[in-house]
Amino acid sequence: MQTKRLDMPLLITSITIVTAIVAGLTLFPEAGKAGANHIFGLFTKLFGTPVLLTVFGAVVFLVGLGFSKYGAIKLGDGTPEYSTFNWVAMMVCAGLGSATVYWAFCEWAYYFNAPPMGIAAHTDGAYEVATTYNLFHWGISAWATYCIAALPVAYHFHVRKNAGLSLSAVCTAILNKKETGPAWALTCRIIDIIFIFTCFGGLSITLGVSVPMVSEILCSILGMTPSFGFNLAVILGISAIFSLSSYVGISKGMQRISSMNTYFAIGFCLLIFLIGPTLFIVKSTTNAIGTMLQDFVKMSLWTDPIGESGFPEGWTIFYWLYWITYTPFVGLFITKISKGRTIRGVILNMLVSGSMGCWFFFGIIGNFSMKTQLTKAVDVAGMVASGKGNSAIVEIMNTLPASSLFIIMFALISVLFLATTLDSAAYTMAATVTPGLKTGEDPSPMHRLFWCVMLAAVPLAMMFINAPLNTIKTCAIVTAVPLTFIICYMVYGFISWLREDFADLTEKEIRARG
Incomplete structure (x- = not known):
């Protein structure tokens, strides 16, 4: 069943804000970069420690909730709509995006050049800690931030049967406001604007990193030089894919693309694992997982108060805020x-x-990349330090036999990862601006298509001004901080609902009700 109701004031306000950002970045690029650097430093220092504590607290809370009787609560009636494989594939693809493939090749090199915890750069210890932090930043804590935001929305929608698939609808239900006055209506507007702005912030990083990477790879195949025009062509091609996917819906579009891309990604990694330095990949990944699990609490709460190297602010705190920018649309999508x-x-x-x-x-891609550094086949760390990370990826894959095949496969995976991320974002943004959605209802296909087009605007402005990484990172920082307070309130309401609905029941009785 399709619904075409639209919240026009929210839609117009969102378009106005996005247009102003794009115009400002395009007309005043240097001022935009300087302002972004200032905001990035200020926000990570002021909110860094609370963010570390919040994310670590989310991990502890979720583990406790999962083992408690409340873990048996069923989200909605009937059997699951999707097979476990398709469910996990859509979840992973929506939560990662094609920025993953860039960071998989290059992130360890950033840590190798400037390692944490007082370790000297370019040493054996730097290699080991680089792999460990790579897995730490893309592991349990990242998924905990998604999950902690998804559960209140899913409970609100599937268990409490409340209408509305938006953060403001959840907050309204928590307050049990049946008739909202002007003050609360304004608050809901602000919540939904923060949500939409957050989507643009997070996706600016994904697109800002991914599109130049895909352009570099395609240009290496075609023998061309990367340019803004080529970036524009790439993003238009990607937009066509995820716009078609979004238009035809989750079951026919998103499910098929995410499942296909999951198979491609697994196949790509297995080929590299078998052809590349297999033993090194196994040993290094195992060592990194062991070190990370052993030092998980220390890494989660390390603030570097004495050395003040800036590593926690520049990476761990940034990543946690980056994940928080993804939580609204990943949470809403996982609910669906x-x-x-x-x-x-x-x-x-x-x-x-x-x-x-x-x-x-x-583990596979990062350690394969690291091995090319160790064997001096490619100076990955040097290229990353000089801002040539995309070129480094091409050179790394050129060390493989039949390298052109791997490069083409890699480009395809990048495009499909990006398409599924943008697809899920467009769906949830359309749902936010379509009030009162109920179980079985979806936003209008044309409305989802509109958001697909809008999502490309801010990242294109970033690419046009050739924004450095810190400018792109700032989009996540600015939008994630206010969103953190909203998520904390949603979790508070979620806990209240659990106690109100199931506190007097045993786990066996909860299962029987499911």
Whole structure:
């Protein structure tokens, strides 16, 4: 069933804000870069420690919730709509995006050049800590931030049967406001504007990193020189894919693309694993997982108060805020695809399946990249330090036999990862601006198509001014901080609902009600 109701004031306000950002970045690029650097430093220092504590607290809370009787609560009636493989594939693809493939090749090199915890750069210790932090930043804590935001929305929609698939609808339900006055209506507007702005912030990083990477790869195949015009052509091609996917819907579009891309990504990694330095990949990944699990609490709460190297602010805190920018649309999307699953099942699959999927990808790709540095086949660390990370990826893959085949496959995976991320974002943004959605209802296909087009605007402006990484990172920082407070309130309401609905029941009785 399709619905075409639209919240026109919210839609117009959102378009106005996005247009102003794009115009400002395009007309005043240098001022935009300077302002972004200032905001990035200020926000990470002021909010860094609370963010570290919040994300670590989310991990502890979810583990406790999963093992408690409340884990048996079923989200909605009937059996799951999607097979477990398709469910996990859509979840992973929506939560990662094609920025993953860039960072899988290059992220370790950033840490190798400027390692944390007082370790000297370019040493054996720097190599080991680089791999460990790579898996740490793309593991349990990342998926915990997604899950902690997804559960209140899923409970609101599937268990409480409240109308509306938006953050403001959840907050309204928590307050039990049946008749909202002007003050609360304005508050809901602000919440939804923060949500939409957050989507643009997070996706600016994804597109800002991914599109130049895909352009570099395609240009290496075609013998061309990367340019803004080529970036524009790439993003238009990607937009066509995810716009078609969004238009035809989740079951026919998103499900098929994400499943196909999951198979491609697994095949790509397995080929590299078998052809590349297999033993080194196994040993290095195992060592990194062991070190990360052993030092998980220390890494989660390390603020570097004495050395003040800037590593926690520049990486761990940035990443946690980056994940927070993704939580609204990943949370809403997971709500849509998780009907019939239990709370325990959602927690288990997000924290375990999501983390293992990332560790599989980063363990193979990252250690293969690192091995080319160790053998001096490619100076990955040097190229990354000089801002040539995309060129480094091409050179790394050129070390493989039949390198052109790997490069083409890599480009395809990047495009499909990006398409599924943008597809899920467009769906949830359309849902936010379509008030009162109920179970079985979707936003209008044309409305989803509109948001697909809008999502390309801010990243294109970033690419046009050739924004450095810190400018792109700032989009996440600015939008994630206010969103953190909203998510904390949603979790508070979620806990209240659990106690109100199931506190007097045993786990056996909860299962019987499902």
